[in-house]
Amino acid sequence: MTQTLLLLPGDGIGPEVIAQARRVAEQVAPDITLTEGLVGGAAIDAGGTPLSNETLEKARTSDAVLLGAVGGPKWANVERIHRPEMGLLNLRKELDVFANLRPAYCFEALVDASSLKRDRVEGLDLMIVRELTSGVYFGEPRGVDTDENGIRRGYDTSIYTAPEIERVTRIAFEIARGRDGRICSVDKSNVMESGHFWRTEVTALHEAGGSGVELTHMLADACAMELVRNPKQFDVILADNLFGDLLSDEAAMLTGSIGMLPSASLGGEGVAGLFEPVHGSAPDIAGKGLANPCAAILSLEMALRWSLGRPDAADRVMAAVSKALKEGARTSDLGGSMSTQEMADAIIAGL
Known part of the structure; x- marks a missing residue:
């Protein structure tokens, strides 16, 4: 059966990092169907609600969901129950993904960045x-x-x-x-x-x-x-x-950086897992090409491992990130000067 991965780029740097995670997914698992939807502020702007019934139904019928980030100053004065963050909270609640897995591992190449x-x-x-x-x-x-x-x-x-x-x-x-x-x-x-x-x-x-x-x-x-x-x-x-x-x-x-940390949110049998970087929307650097895509790419790695049953592909992603870091690939949060896309290029080269 064809597997489906739903991409929800969201707000701030979310679209930038999810775009790079998509490139990696197309390389390591080209047979997976990738779809997209709106969540958070982007969904408010398009339809007046941070999580539409259409997006929720897409999530329920997908095998895994990869989300970028939600929120930003543009929606700071929106009533609390309609703020972008409620899109994420309601998505977690409706999918009933009750166990959030947040690994903290230090890549050898980043030991001195801690x-x-x-x-x-x-x-x-x-x-x-x-x-x-x-x-x-x-x-x-x-x-x-x-x-x-x-x-x-x-x-x-x-x-x-x-x-x-x-x-x-x-x-x-x-x-x-x-x-x-x-x-x-x-x-x-x-x-x-x-x-x-x-x-x-x-x-x-x-x-x-x-x-x-x-x-x-x-x-x-x-x-x-x-x-x-x-x-x-x-x-x-x-x-x-x-x-x-x-x-x-x-x-x-x-x-070394919050830009390195992925997360997984898991539910019961047959429930799509929700995967997202820990870093948030970082509106101060949004649209500048400065965001570290590693957390989003490693969230894809967790999706491949925990929900999609692709451990070999997950191992390839992890090895490629490690290789890129070992060879000196760094965005500004890690003390380097690479752009979001250049960092992803280095990881894809490592595949």
Whole structure:
């Protein structure tokens, strides 16, 4: 059967980096059908909504979705429920891609580009598994209003159910078994009821079905400190939506540049995975040809590996990125002067 990869370039530097990922996809998997759609601000401009029913249906019927980035100052004053970011959040929610995989590995050629000393990051290879469709980003009630004393307030609710914790934890167990077999579950169980519940449920799941996996727990603030003190102590970090968001961006900087970090969002059987670079829309450099396409190309690598069942093609992409970096290919975020397209040219040459 023909496989379909849906490309959603989005906003800011999204179209620039997805265009280069498309070139790589055409080289390593020419039989995959590539389609495109609109999301975020681009979708607002075209149809008044950050995620149209047409794009959502395309995503549901695709084998994988590769997204660029959403958001920018152009839409800063749009009502919150209609902002570009809601297109991404709603896409995640509607696809029910509940497990966000954010690898942080340091290519040998970029060891000295990290903000940490060589001995701290050389050989770094960790995976953050973040719960993606619940927690404080989606909990109710939420809002901005005035209390009974006339005082203005804003509030969000952090809430998790046992099944939501169970399904992401089981994926983390599976991933750990394919790596070094160690999981550090992160929470704020000392001050948050939802954090205490998270720790209790993860512990019970490990006791019931965590054979072959070593489980430890750490408070989120301590984990943030340890990521810059001794990041190589970690193998798999399991975290809720909020803490996973924060810690994965911190981990991204260990690798030399946030422009190098891909991500995957996975759901249940038969659900299209959603793959996207971590870096965001970077409106300050949009349209200038300065963006690093590596994160988008490595997100394609994850799509080939995790949703499309093309491990050989994924291995080729990873090897080509490594080869290009080893030979000195660098965009400005890595201390070089290559344009977005020139960096992709070097990677394609490495294929």
